[in-house]
Amino acid sequence: MKVGIVGATGLVGRTMLSILEERGFSVDELYLFASGTVKGRRELVFKGENIPVEPIEEDNIPYLDIALFSAGSEVSRRLAPLFVKNGAIVIDNSSAFRMEKDIPLVVPEVNIDVIRKSDRLIANPNCSTIQLVLVLHYLRKLSPLVRVDVVTMQATSGAGRRGLSAMFIEGYSQSPFQKDIFENLIPQIGEFSLDGFCEEERKIIFESRKILGEPELKLLATTVRVPVRNAHSEVVTVEFENEVSIEEIRNILGDAPGISVTDNIPTPRDADGKDDVFVGRIRKAMFSDRIVLLWIVADNLRKGAALNAIQIAERLL
Numbered sequence: 214m215k216v217g218i219v220g221a222t223g224l225v226g227r228t229m230l231s232i233l234e235e236r237g238f239s240v241d242e243l244y245l246f247a248s249g250t251v252k253g254r255r256e257l258v259f260k261g262e263n264i265p266v267e268p269i270e271e272d273n274i275p276y277l278d279i280a281l282f283s284a285g286s287e288v289s290r291r292l293a294p295l296f297v298k299n300g301a302i303v304i305d306n307s308s309a310f311r312m313e314k315d316i317p318l319v320v321p322e323v324n325i326d327v328i329r330k331s332d333r334l335i336a337n338p339n340c341s342t343i344q345l346v347l348v349l350h351y352l353r354k355l356s357p358l359v360r361v362d363v364v365t366m367q368a369t370s371g372a373g374r375r376g377l378s379a380m381f382i383e384g385y386s387q388s389p390f391q392k393d394i395f396e397n398l399i400p401q402i403g404e405f406s407l408d409g410f411c412e413e414e415r416k417i418i419f420e421s422r423k424i425l426g427e428p429e430l431k432l433l434a435t436t437v438r439v440p441v442r443n444a445h446s447e448v449v450t451v452e453f454e455n456e457v458s459i460e461e462i463r464n465i466l467g468d469a470p471g472i473s474v475t476d477n478i479p480t481p482r483d484a485d486g487k488d489d490v491f492v493g494r495i496r497k498a499m500f501s502d503r504i505v506l507l508w509i510v511a512d513n514l515r516k517g518a519a520l521n522a523i524q525i526a527e528r529l530l
């Protein structure tokens with residue numbers, strides 16, 4: 214199996230590398246790519262071996278079986294189709310292709326069956342979308358969803374290496390954020406549209422509808438960047454069509470693969486480095502037996518990105 218990672222030196226790329234190793238993914242040859250902007254030879258370690266990191270351009274694309282992309286939308290748009298042309302199946306972490314009608318957008322536990330034999334390019338959803346839809350998918354088995362409200366608290370690692378640095382340095386000149394994140398929080402992720410929603414909110418709304426196959430789902434999102442190093446948290450309010458009990462919710466989520474229900478108030482530090490999506494603080498609205506509140510936390514670099522992509526690859530193989 215020839216496997217490549219485009220964007221191998223980034224936060225997601227490095228996490229992919231360690232997850233491939235942890236899970237014993239079948240790799241005979243590994244190719245690591247990054248930009249050509251960094252001077253000098255770069256190497257990353259895989260199974261105790263130093264693997265060179267090469268710059269990648271249109272004219273040096275190798276034949277691969279699986280190419281994992283995590284180098285931003287521009288790189289994916291430009292290079293992913295060329296990798297496919299050269300024989301690879303591409304799993305893309307960027308937002309470049311997610312909302313294209315014919316491109317599957319996949320969380321394996323939810324909708325692996327949308328992938329057809331002929332698909333060569335598969336999109337990995339946004340990090341805060343993945344942890345949300347995984348839980349909603351199991352909840353809707355209890356009763357149809359009438360409406361969902363989510364408020365996110367998103368870690369700085371969600372914005373890559375520069376995002377992480379911005380958390381520690383006041384007035385960081387390379388910050389990807391609109392305002393200082395040092396000792397602050399910012400209720401905006403990505404640019405605002407005319408409707409007042411920012412890019413991340415729109416991703417959560419439209420990607421969730423596509424993955425769940427519920428194009429009319431009444432879902433609202435408010436996304437907040439917080440000075441947390443890693444793992445995204447979400448406050449989720451779900452209105453069901455019928456009454457559901459807390460016990461039913463605990464049972465269905467407790468049995469679901471990839472979800473961990475806990476009374477131990479899951480925090481980002483608890484979820485950091487873990488594969489599971491953690492759910493806690495499950496409670497009902499005082500005025501309705503159809504409305505339930507949950508607290509959902511997951512590692513955005515693992516289930517929110519690298520792990521989900523590798524689970525897709527595993528299922529394809």
Ligand SMILES: NC(=O)c1ccc[n+]([C@@H]2O[C@H](COP(=O)([O-])OP(=O)(O)OC[C@H]3O[C@@H](n4cnc5c(N)ncnc54)[C@H](OP(=O)(O)O)[C@@H]3O)[C@@H](O)[C@H]2O)c1
Nearest residue numbers: 220222223224225247248283284285307371373374513518
């Ligand atoms: N961070 C998350 O939680 C998360 C979650 C879901 C999806 N994603 C998506 O995953 C992608 C990577 O995110 P990240 O957090 O890992 O970012 P990052 O830490 O900033 O890393 C970016 C990576 O892309 C590479 N790169 C940049 N320009 C390139 C080019 N022209 N050609 C080849 N490689 C290039 C960089 O290589 P150099 O070392 O050479 O600069 C680096 O390896 C983004 O599309 C992001 O939206 C991220």
